[in-house]
Structures are given as C-alpha cells and as structure tokens.
Amino acid sequence: MSLRIRAPSIPVLAPTCAALMLLVLALPGCSDSDQPAALFRGAAPADLETTTAAVATVPRETFFDGVVEAVNQSTVSAQTSGRVLEMPVDVGDQVEKGALILRFTDTEQKARAAAAESALQEAQARLAETQLEFDRTREIYARKLIAKAQYDRARADLEAARARTAAAQATLEGVQEDLANTVIRAPYAGIVVARHVQIGETVGVGTPLITGVSLEHLRVQVDVPHQHIGMLRKHRQARVLLPDGRSIAAEELRIAPNADPATHTFRVLITVSQGEYGVYPGMLLKVAFVTGAEERLLLPAAALVRRGEIDAAYVVEDDGRIAFRYLRLGTPAADGRVPVLAGLVAGERIAIDPLAALAAYKAQGVPAGDSLQ
Numbered sequence: 001m002s003l004r005i006r007a008p009s010i011p012v013l014a015p016t017c018a019a020l021m022l023l024v025l026a027l028p029g030c031s032d033s034d035q036p037a038a039l040f041r042g043a044a045p046a047d048l049e050t051t052t053a054a055v056a057t058v059p060r061e062t063f064f065d066g067v068v069e070a071v072n073q074s075t076v077s078a079q080t081s082g083r084v085l086e087m088p089v090d091v092g093d094q095v096e097k098g099a100l101i102l103r104f105t106d107t108e109q110k111a112r113a114a115a116a117e118s119a120l121q122e123a124q125a126r127l128a129e130t131q132l133e134f135d136r137t138r139e140i141y142a143r144k145l146i147a148k149a150q151y152d153r154a155r156a157d158l159e160a161a162r163a164r165t166a167a168a169q170a171t172l173e174g175v176q177e178d179l180a181n182t183v184i185r186a187p188y189a190g191i192v193v194a195r196h197v198q199i200g201e202t203v204g205v206g207t208p209l210i211t212g213v214s215l216e217h218l219r220v221q222v223d224v225p226h227q228h229i230g231m232l233r234k235h236r237q238a239r240v241l242l243p244d245g246r247s248i249a250a251e252e253l254r255i256a257p258n259a260d261p262a263t264h265t266f267r268v269l270i271t272v273s274q275g276e277y278g279v280y281p282g283m284l285l286k287v288a289f290v291t292g293a294e295e296r297l298l299l300p301a302a303a304l305v306r307r308g309e310i311d312a313a314y315v316v317e318d319d320g321r322i323a324f325r326y327l328r329l330g331t332p333a334a335d336g337r338v339p340v341l342a343g344l345v346a347g348e349r350i351a352i353d354p355l356a357a358l359a360a361y362k363a364q365g366v367p368a369g370d371s372l373q
Contacts, residue, residue, distance in 0.1 A: 048360055050316055050349040051303065053340065058296050058333050059237070061288040066222035066240070066270065068283045072188050072214035075196070078207045079181040080104065084199050089210070091195060095186045101210055102184040102197075109179040116175040120168040123161070130161035190214035213281060216274055222287050223265040229255065237290035238270055239334055242279065247288070247334055248272050288331065296330070296339040297346055304329070304338060305354045314357035316349040322361045 082104030089101045137154035140146050194211035197203055220240055224232060232238075238250040249272075256267040270287060279285065304327070305312045315325045330339035344350075351357030 048316070048356055049352045051300065051352050053297055053299060053344050053346055053348045053350055055295050055346050056298050056337075057293055058298070058339070059290040060292040060294040061331070062228060062231075062291045063286050063288050063331070064222050064224055066220035066285050066287040068218055068279050068281050068285060069221050070190075070213045070215065070281045071217035071219055071271075072190065073193075073212070073281070074187070075194075075208045075211040076101070076184060076187070078104075078184075078203045078205055078209055080109065080178045081202075081204045082106070082108070082182055083202045084197055087195070087197075087199050089192050089195075091192050093192045095190065095192060095212070097186055097189045099186045100183065101186050101192070101212075104182040104184075104203075106179055106182040109175065109182055113172070113175045113179050116168070116172040120165070120172050123165040123168040127158075127161040127165045130158045134158040184209060186212065188212075188214045189216060215280065218272065218277075218279065218281070220270040220272070220285060220287055222268045222270065223260070223263060224268050224289070226259050226264050226266060228289070228291070229259075229266045231291040232266075232268065232289050235290040235292075239288050240270060240272055241286040241288060241331070242277055243283075243285075244278065245332070246277075247332070248275070248277065249334065296333075297344060298333065298337040298339055299344075299350060300352065301332060301336055301338050303350050303352050303354065313344070314351040314354060314361060315344070316351060322351065322357055322364060324361065 084102065085105045086103035087101070089095055089099075095101060134154045134157070137146065137151055141148070141151040190212045191214075192210060193213050196208040196210065203209070232253070233255060236253050238253060239247045240250065241247050250270040251273055252271040254269040254271070259266050299313065303313055305314070305324075310326055311329045312324055312326045315323045317323055325343055327343035328341045330341050332338045351360075
C-alpha cells in the first residue's frame with residue numbers, strides 16, 4: 001500500500017497578511033527604541049529649561065547601619081538619705097536644666113546644719129580669744145619677760161584654735177551640702193525616661209532616683225568590620241542619612257583603638273551638630289563613610305520623577321522630542337545631586353521642571369501604552 005502525501009493548503013488570505021506585514025515593517029521609526037512618528041506633533045518648547053547630564057568626581061562611600069544614642073543619658077542617684085517628699089515629674093515629661101525633679105524631707109539635715117553653725121561660731125570665738133592671748137604673750141616675750149616655753153605654748157594654742165575653726169567650717173560645709181542634696185534638680189534639659197522611687201519611700205545614699213536623656217546632643221554608634229577601618233581612619237569623613245532624605249555631615253569621628261574580639265568590628269561614634277532632625281535614641285540610620293573618590297553621572301534631584309518604586313526623568317532627545325526615561329539611581333550625594341547608575345549617558349539633556357516637561361510631553365503626543373499618571 002502506497003502513501004500519498006498532500007501538500008498543505010494555503011489560505012487565500014495569506015498574501016494579504018504578508019503584504020500587511022511588509023507595510024508595517026516599512027513604516028519609519030517602528031523599532032524598539034523609537035516611537036511612531038505619527039504620535040508626535042512637535043518638538044519640545046523653546047522655553048523648556050534643561051540641564052546636561054555630566055560626569056563629576058564625587059566621594060566614594062561605603063554604607064553601614066548605625067544606632068542613634070544620646071550623649072547625655074544618666075541616672076540621678078541620692079547623695080543623702082531621707083524620705084521622698086515631692087516628685088513633680090513623671091516618665092515622658094520634658095524638663096529644663098535646673099528644674100526641680102525630686103525633694104527629700106530635710107528636718108534632720110537642717111538640725112545638723114544648725115548645730116554645725118553653732119559649733120563654728122564657738123570655734124571662731126575661741127580662735128579670736130586665743131589670738132589675743134598669743135599677741136600679748138608675743139609682746140611680753142619680745143621684752144624677755146617670759147620664758148620661751150610659755151611663748152611656744154601660746155603659739156601652739158593658737159594653731160590648735162585655728163585647726164578647730166577650720167574643722168568646724170568643713171563640718172558646716174558638709175552639712176550644708178547634705179542639706180542642699182535634699183533638693184534634686186535636672187543636670188541638663190531632657191526627657192524623663194524612668195522613675196526608680198515613689199513619694200514616701202525612704203532611700204539611702206546611692207539609691208537610683210530618676211533616669212533622664214537629653215535630645216540636644218545625639219550621636220550615632222556604628223560597628224564597622226575590620227577590613228574597612230583603614231580607609232575610615234584615612235579619610236575620617238562621614239554623613240548620616242536621615243529618614244526624610246536629608247543628610248548631615250559628621251562633626252567628629254571617634255574610632256575605637258581596637259576591635260571587639262567577639263565580632264571583629266570597630267566601634268565608631270559619629271557626633272553631629274545640634275538641630276531638629278526628627279531622630280531619637282534607639283533609631284536605626286544609615287551612615288555613609290567616605291572611602292575614596294569615583295566618577296559618577298549626576299542629576300539635580302528636582303529633575304527626577306518617581307512613580308511608585310520607579311525613578312525616571314524627561315529627556316529631550318536630539319530631534320527635539322521629549323522621552324520619558326526610566327533610570328536606576330544611587331544614594332543622593334551630600335550636595336543633593338543624585339547619581340544615575342543606568343538609563344542615561346553623559347551629554348543628554350534633561351528637563352529641570354518635570355511638570356513643564358509633562359505638559360510638553362502630552363502636547364507632542366503620547367506613545368501607545370505609555371502612562372502619564
């Protein structure tokens with residue numbers, strides 16, 4: 001039995017489809033990178049302000065996580081014994097430097113202060129009397145009317161009276177300091193973060209009373225791997241990246257002289273200037289350390305457009321048309337300019353005002369499938 005193979009039939013529409021395909025391929029500007037010419041009705045307006053993408057030398061930076069901590073954070077302890085009489089602050093309260101935060105009963109301290117003051121007055125009176133006696137004895141001794149031993153005794157009595165007076169003065173000062181310690185004032189402006197005693201409690205010397213933290217002076221603590229510490233010591237420059245996108249330069253870098261034997265990291269403390277940065281102790285921030293220099297293509301931040309998680313810019317092409325170009329960006333530099341990692345080459349013109357560029361983009365016609373929202 002022989003097999004007969006039929007030639008496949010060709011639909012009558014095939015020549016028509018082939019002709020249409022050739023016509024489409026023959027249209028100008030239908031490549032992947034160009035838009036159909038019929039969709040653009042004009043070039044960018046002459047008054048559209050642009051900037052030229054240029055390569056510049058910027059610091060090369062290495063990023064690490066850091067934790068914000070307060071420079072002034074301490075617990076105030078009792079310097080005298082007594083019962084807590086008054087405590088006008090609570091956790092979360094903002095207090096000014098020198099404000100009253102706790103008061104002890106002071107009956108005992110006042111009584112001891114009064115006794116010490118009386119003892120000092122008595123010692124001073126005795127000293128004055130001894131001084132007069134010594135002056136008379138010295139005058140008589142100068143005339144050779146008494147023995148030297150009597151003069152020596154008078155001088156010894158005077159020195160003893162002076163010593164007793166000094167001791168009484170020291171005792172009074174100590175008691176007065178003890179009395180002053182019954183009133184506790186804030187050592188710096190800050191926020192109360194913990195109360196360790198309550199009204200009515202009796203405490204002794206050294207008992208923790210109140211813990212406070214100051215937000216005026218903050219620093220960032222970073223644990224840097226040992227392989228990077230050499231470049232950090234060489235350049236000693238860093239900046240702290242804030243949650244709102246700003247960055248602040250480090251005023252001072254303090255690098256530990258040795259690494260932690262357990263983690264093999266060096267503790268670095270970054271001190272920043274005072275200001276309203278919206279950061280608080282315990283927050284996690286990025287810190288950029290300068291480790292050299294590099295060439296980067298930079299754009300002003302105002303020229304960039306963000307759609308969701310996508311960054312882009314309006315590019316004015318050589319033929320005057322405006323293109324909406326997606327970009328891959330790096331971390332903004334210290335001066336606010338943003339490095340472009342991909343999507344743009346040096347020499348291309350970028351619209352500085354995205355809103356004006358958007359209006360011109362719509363006016364020239366929007367390629368099919370491109371969204372302007």
